[in-house]
Amino acid sequence: MSIHPYPDRSDVAGVTAEGAAWLASADPYPRSTLALWRERPEAPLVLPCGTAFDIVNVPAVFGRGLLDRLWEEGPGSGPVAVHRGRTLLFTAPGTARLLPRLLAEEKALEAVGGTAGKTAGEWRGDGAVPPLLCHGRGDAVTVPALRPVPGAGRPASRWLVAPDTLRPWLPGAEAVRWAAVRAARAGASPTVRISIFPPADQGAKVYDVSRRR
Numbered sequence: 061m062s063i064h065p066y067p068d069r070s071d072v073a074g075v076t077a078e079g080a081a082w083l084a085s086a087d088p089y090p091r092s093t094l095a096l097w098r099e100r101p102e103a104p105l106v107l108p109c110g111t112a113f114d115i116v117n118v119p120a121v122f123g124r125g126l127l128d129r130l131w132e133e134g135p136g137s138g139p140v141a142v143h144r145g146r147t148l149l150f151t152a153p154g155t156a157r158l159l160p161r162l163l164a165e166e167k168a169l170e171a172v173g174g175t176a177g178k179t180a181g182e183w184r185g186d187g188a189v190p191p192l193l194c195h196g197r198g199d200a201v202t203v204p205a206l207r208p209v210p211g212a213g214r215p216a217s218r219w220l221v222a223p224d225t226l227r228p229w230l231p232g233a234e235a236v237r238w239a240a241v242r243a244a245r246a247g248a249s250p251t252v253r254i255s256i257f258p259p260a261d262q263g264a265k266v267y268d269v270s271r272r273r
Contacts, residue, residue: 123147
């Protein structure tokens with residue numbers, strides 16, 4: 061798979077025809093979605109969750125650490141997008157229902173271990189997992205366009221890991237819980253280095269998507 065850098069070198073795009081077909085399969089009328097994208101590949105669309113994918117929606121800074129844990133220490137991820145400063149992790153259907161319960165159990169275990177009392181609205185890197193928004197059946201999300209508008213600068217919605225197959229591997233609730241807890245603990249360490257979004261003078265981080273198949 062080839063991934064083409066955005067002009068600012070810190071994001072990647074590369075939705076293939078197979079990836080677009082997979083995204084469209086979430087819609088009750090996939091042919092209409094594909095027809096619209098053929099006419100306007102630069103247009104973001106709203107798609108329902110709960111069939112092809114669920115979405116875990118996290119603060120952008122925390123999302124960086126979450127993805128680094130998934131790719132550097134875990135199984136990788138499926139598609140990942142950014143929308144208006146939030147990171148959208150595409151996950152297996154059912155994750156939105158299970159993940160809040162798993163994180164509540166994790167928080168209870170931490171309380172027993174003496175780490176209760178930490179709260180996070182916007183993520184502060186204090187070792188606590190911030191509140192995550194989980195979108196499943198009955199919800200809908202805005203997905204980025206297949207292609208950026210040339211010369212328009214960094215779009216509000218963009219792909220970090222673009223869908224490229226009809227059957228992408230998607231992390232489930234356990235994998236996301238595992239990565240979120242480790243990201244929160246790493247964020248509390250002053251020595252942690254977040255590498256998914258490098259400084260502007262470095263090349264973009266490109267993931268080996270073959271790992272997730």
